[in-house]
Amino acid sequence: xxxxxxxxxxxxxxxRRFRFDKPVAFLVLALPLLWLxxxxxxxxxxxxGPNPVEALLHGLGSWGLRLLLITLCVRPAAVLLRQPRxxxxxxxxxxxxxxxxxxxxxxxxVLDRELDFGSIVPDIAKRPFITVGFTAFLLLIPLAVxxxxxxxxxxxxxxxxxxxxxxxxxxxxxxxxxxxVKADWREPAIYLALYAVLMGxxxxxxxxxxxxxxxxxxVSVRAVxxxx
Amino acid sequence: MxxxxxxxxxxxxxxxPAARYYNRREIVAGLLAAxxxxxxxxxxxxxxxxxxxxxxxxxSLKEKPNSFEDITTYNNFYEFGxxxxxxxERSGRFRPKxxxxxxxxxxxxxxxxxxxxxxxxxxxxxxxxRLRCVEAWSMVVPWVGLPLxxxxxxxxxxxxxxxVAFKTVMRPAEMPGQRFPVLDWPYVEGLRIDEAMHPLxxxxxxIYGRELPNQNGAPLRLVVPWKYGFKGIKSIVxxxxxxxxxxxxxxxxxxxxxxxxxxxxxxxxxxxxxxxSERRIGASLFAAKQPTLPFNGYAEQxxxxxxxxxxxKFY
Numbered sequence: 001x002x003x004x005x006x007x008x009x010x011x012x013x014x015x016r017r018f019r020f021d022k023p024v025a026f027l028v029l030a031l032p033l034l035w036l037x038x039x040x041x042x043x044x045x046x047x048x049g050p051n052p053v054e055a056l057l058h059g060l061g062s063w064g065l066r067l068l069l070i071t072l073c074v075r076p077a078a079v080l081l082r083q084p085r086x087x088x089x090x091x092x093x094x095x096x097x098x099x100x101x102x103x104x105x106x107x108x109x110v111l112d113r114e115l116d117f118g119s120i121v122p123d124i125a126k127r128p129f130i131t132v133g134f135t136a137f138l139l140l141i142p143l144a145v146x147x148x149x150x151x152x153x154x155x156x157x158x159x160x161x162x163x164x165x166x167x168x169x170x171x172x173x174x175x176x177x178x179x180x181v182k183a184d185w186r187e188p189a190i191y192l193a194l195y196a197v198l199m200g201x202x203x204x205x206x207x208x209x210x211x212x213x214x215x216x217x218x219v220s221v222r223a224v225x226x227x228x
Numbered sequence: 229m230x231x232x233x234x235x236x237x238x239x240x241x242x243x244x245p246a247a248r249y250y251n252r253r254e255i256v257a258g259l260l261a262a263x264x265x266x267x268x269x270x271x272x273x274x275x276x277x278x279x280x281x282x283x284x285x286x287x288s289l290k291e292k293p294n295s296f297e298d299i300t301t302y303n304n305f306y307e308f309g310x311x312x313x314x315x316x317e318r319s320g321r322f323r324p325k326x327x328x329x330x331x332x333x334x335x336x337x338x339x340x341x342x343x344x345x346x347x348x349x350x351x352x353x354x355x356x357x358r359l360r361c362v363e364a365w366s367m368v369v370p371w372v373g374l375p376l377x378x379x380x381x382x383x384x385x386x387x388x389x390x391x392v393a394f395k396t397v398m399r400p401a402e403m404p405g406q407r408f409p410v411l412d413w414p415y416v417e418g419l420r421i422d423e424a425m426h427p428l429x430x431x432x433x434x435i436y437g438r439e440l441p442n443q444n445g446a447p448l449r450l451v452v453p454w455k456y457g458f459k460g461i462k463s464i465v466x467x468x469x470x471x472x473x474x475x476x477x478x479x480x481x482x483x484x485x486x487x488x489x490x491x492x493x494x495x496x497x498x499x500x501x502x503x504x505s506e507r508r509i510g511a512s513l514f515a516a517k518q519p520t521l522p523f524n525g526y527a528e529q530x531x532x533x534x535x536x537x538x539x540x541k542f543y
Contacts, residue, residue: 050301114516123502184410
């Protein structure tokens with residue numbers, strides 16, 4: 001049952017002891033960005049190499065896609081490892097993925113395409129790898145906006161329906177990468193395989209027809225207890 | 229991090245800055261004049277790995293060449309891996325000596341030749357060309373080599389030699405990229421005979437006055453300055469004269485994207501990206517791209533080779 005993945009821990013009084021999981025996760029997720037920032041600013045002899053725009057663009061894009069897939073790993077991991085507390089971290093992973101992708105898109109727009117909208121707009125329309133990448137990015141914007149507790153409460157069960165858009169965005173992200181490479185499809189193939197496994201797990205865990213109303217009810221209950 | 233130190237690769241500290249390199253004669257002359265070195269000072273050309281050559285300024289660009297570091301660390305040489313840094317990091321085990329080249333097909337003098345025998349009758353020259361990659365970046369490289377046509381004539385191609393095909397060495401033990409069929413190894417390329425005989429087409433043995441580093445295609449590679457970089461086949465072991473247009477690796481891999489001719493053409497886009505402009509390697513993060521020139525700037529010299537051809541069809 002999908003509902004078994006819910007952060008089912010009962011509401012506790014205000015936590016008495018400090019939990020390290022969120023700050024540690026935050027720092028770990030920031031590491032690739034710090035590494036890229038260090039290379040961009042030539043900290044301690046680091047550099048982006050002979051083609052800095054490409055290094056930055058691909059670095060941000062790769063990490064955005066990886067974190068998007070890691071976001072999809074959180075629920076299976078929480079269920080399979082019986083660690084429901086992992087779910088507390090999912091929003092942070094998703095928002096970091098989005099942050100990397102905002103920077104990726106901005107780098108593309110400003111540094112790679114030099115804000116030349118006369119060529120950017122036709123490129124989005126006529127180059128399939130750009131079309132799917134741009135679509136994935138657009139799909140993620142409402143998810144980032146509605147990631148707050150307030151929006152979760154306001155949307156109720158519709159929040160979960162809306163956030164399934166990440167399934168589409170992650171697939172488009174993988175295709176964006178696959179269609180970009182010239183001949184070496186191995187890394188995008190790994191991401192696509194991981195995506196297939198993660199979606200297969202969800203398909204197998206989907207609520208059966210009979211239990212669906214109950215599951216939906218459980219979901220809406222969960223929605224008003226965000227992040228407990 | 230996968231970062232292997234390649235003993236054959238000079239450390240950045242060992243690389244002569246380009247400015248000093250180009251002033252070396254003046255520097256030596258200054259030292260001589262000052263009496264700081266005797267006239268028995270060994271000629272710089274006698275140092276290991278350095279080449280004896282003359283500079284062909286007439287056929288050289290006026291642009292400032294990229295640094296030795298840029299040219300030797302940002303490479304597309306899929307035999308060593310598909311990352312730009314792979315060739316520099318993973319070519320340490322490659323042995324470019326001894327080396328032979330097999331010449332076959334429609335020519336009077338065919339056979340297998342040691343590289344020294346191939347090169348001995350020729351004077352080497354340096355030419356500064358811009359290398360325009362099909363991926364829309366470019367770098368400026370001081371190549372050392374000889375006109376390919378001068379070499380090919382020695383094999384006395386017959387009237388049936390309409391094309392020349394080239395083949396890269398196949399050594400999966402030394403070229404880790406060849407252990408996975410990213411392309412259908414070995415890499416093959418080809419030119420029409422008039423393209424091969426064109427005085428701009430260079431058979432290259434060095435950069436910056438030294439023998440080619442492994443990652444740049446040691447010991448012998450092709451440079452065709454008006455074509456995309458992938459025509460410049462590296463580590464050549466086979467030259468074959470033929471009547472038919474030979475297969476070429478990237479064309480076999482993606483025929484819609486890479487043609488046989490692969491002439492630099494800002495008006496014909498790659499299906500996935502524009503070829504109208506190019507990014508200069510080694511420029512800063514905020515440097516603007518520069519416009520790509522038809523035939524990479526050699527339209528005047530080579531345009532006649534393609535007169536009457538539809539360059540959208542024969543890309």
